[in-house]
Amino acid sequence: xxxxxxxxxxxxxxxxxxxxxxxxxxxxxxxxxxxxxxxxxxxxxxxxxxxxxxxxxxxxxxxxxxxxxxxxx
Numbered sequence: 874x875x876x877x878x879x880x881x882x883x884x885x886x887x888x889x890x891x892x893x894x895x896x897x898x899x900x901x902x903x904x905x906x907x908x909x910x911x912x913x914x915x916x917x918x919x920x921x922x923x924x925x926x927x928x929x930x931x932x933x934x935x936x937x938x939x940x941x942x943x944x945x946x
Contacts, residue, residue, distance in 0.1 A: 878926070878927055879924045879926060879927070880908075884908060884912070885906070889907075890904035890916065891905055891906070892904050896918075900918065900919050902919075903916065903917060904916050904918050906925075910930070911930035912930065913927070913928045913933045914926065915928065
């Protein structure tokens with residue numbers, strides 16, 4: 874997805890991350906936060922202080938649709 878970028882710290886202020894209920898205890902998880910304007914931030918659950926990627930609403934919709942249709946299986 875082009876235009877995906879590392880989220881600037883100011884964009885993540887007050888972000889609340891969620892981990893999928895399907896995550897396992899192996900620690901290989903990502904966490905997602907809803908941001909203003911419909912943007913989404915994604916980070917590695919093993920490194921919560923590390924960088925987060927930020928996706929536009931259109932990018933997130935395309936990714937979500939691909940997951941639902943099995944595009945990444």
